[in-house]
Structures are given as C-alpha cells and as structure tokens.
C-alpha cells in the first residue's frame with residue numbers, strides 16, 4: 476500500500492514517530508473492513524434503492540468501484556419476489572431464491588443480457604487483490620432443457636488492460652442451479668492488480684436467460700476505504716485533535 480501524507484500534517488519528528496504506527500494500524504483496520512464489505516444493493520449511497528434504479532457510480536467514493544454496461548443498456552435494480560426483473564423459477568415465484576438463501580430485498584441485473592456484445596463492467600478506482608460476487612440462476616431454463624445451459628464468462632484485467640484471469644461457469648457446474656446464487660471469487664494474489672472485471676453471458680439462449688447479480692465484495696481496494704472513510708478523513712482526524 477502506498478500512501479502519501481499531505482502537507483496538512485504539521486507534526487514534529489517526535490510526534491510523527493508516534494503517529495505513524497497508529498496510522499498504519501488504522502489503515503490495516505480500514506483495509507480489513509473494506510475487504511469484508513459487501514455491496515448488497517440494500518443501501519445506495521446518495522439515494523434509496525428502488526426497482527429500476529440505474530446503478531453506475533453511486534459506490535465510487537465509498538467502495539472505489541463503478542458499474543457500467545458495454546453498450547447502451549443499464550445495470551438496474553430488481554427486487555426479490557417482486558415485479559419480474561431477473562429470473563424464472565422452476566417451481567417458485569419469479570425472482571425468488573431457493574429456500575435457505577437470503578440476499579435481502581434487492582439485486583442488480585442488466586435486462587436482455589444475452590444481447591451480443593452486452594456485458595457488465597466493474598472498474599476499480601484503485602486496483603484490488605480480490606473480489607467475489609453472486610450470479611443468480613445459472614441454469615437451463617424452466618424444467619430440464621439440454622443444450623440451453625446458461626453460461627457466464629468472467630474476465631479480469633489489470634490497469635494496463637492485460638487479461639489476468641478468465642473463468643467460465645456453465646449450468647450444471649458445482650454451485651449452479653435454478654434460483655440459486657452461485658458465488659464466484661477472484662483472487663489474484665499479493666499484488667493489487669484487479670482494475671476491471673467483466674461479466675458476459677456466453678450461453679446459447681437468444682431470449683430470457685434469467686439472472687441476477689448480488690453480494691459484490693470489491694475486497695481490498697487500497698486507498699479507498701469502506702463506509703465513506705477515506706485517507707482524507709484520516710488526515711481530518713488529526714485536524715480535530717482526535718489523533719496524536
């Protein structure tokens with residue numbers, strides 16, 4: 476982690492020697508908290524979650540990530556068990572998860588995500604070492620439909636655009652299923668190099684693939700901390716006399 480102390484810190488050498496370990500401890504705690512934070516779409520910074528709300532840069536200042544879609548479509552909110560936005564179930568109501576899963580009230584979805592060339596883009600303000608998220612309803616439609624298996628391709632890039640990691644998840648793989656959140660984790664290792672993640676439907680269906688996106692953990696995003704806390708606010712604590 477590379478941090479630069481701004482000019483606003485007016486300390487003598489002795490005070491700095493005392494303060495720096497404390498700063499380091501605070502940053503470790505904040506980074507740990509950031510790694511544990513999850514964007515669950517139940518709260519939206521600067522607004523209220525509602526069905527159809529476009530999700531783009533609301534999480535940029537607090538989580539260090541922004542969402543977009545490769546073409547003119549939007550990532551929008553849908554609600555579990557409410558108006559149809561996401562997926563069809565074999566035996567339950569639409570947009571309901573299988574028993575035992577609780578992902579709150581809202582999820583995110585790109586309508587008509589099977590459209591060729593349409594995919595979700597997640598960009599990091601500061602690269603991260605890892606990420607995790609749920610893709611919901613990776614299945615083969617209502618009933619058993621061989622040859623219609625949903626398939627998702629996940630691509631991870633560094634800040635120079637180099638491809639770091641590709642994963643393909645196909646209906647029938649472990650953890651997939653009707654109305655089921657399939658957890659996927661990306662772990663690049665020690666170096667924080669994840670700058671961009673793309674999720675693209677690469678299955679055979681032309682219509683009504685049924686899916687949702689939820690519980691996104693952007694993980695350790697150095698320099699941009701969780702919960703609206705930033706390096707700038709750490710410096711502000713000095714100004715208030717709350718730190719030595």
Ligand SMILES: [Ca+2]
Pocket residue numbers: 515516517578579580581582689690
């Ligand atoms: Ca949720």
Ligand SMILES: [Ca+2]
Pocket residue numbers: 562563564565612614616617652653654685
């Ligand atoms: Ca389904």
Ligand SMILES: [Ca+2]
Pocket residue numbers: 562611612613614615616625684685686
């Ligand atoms: Ca599906």
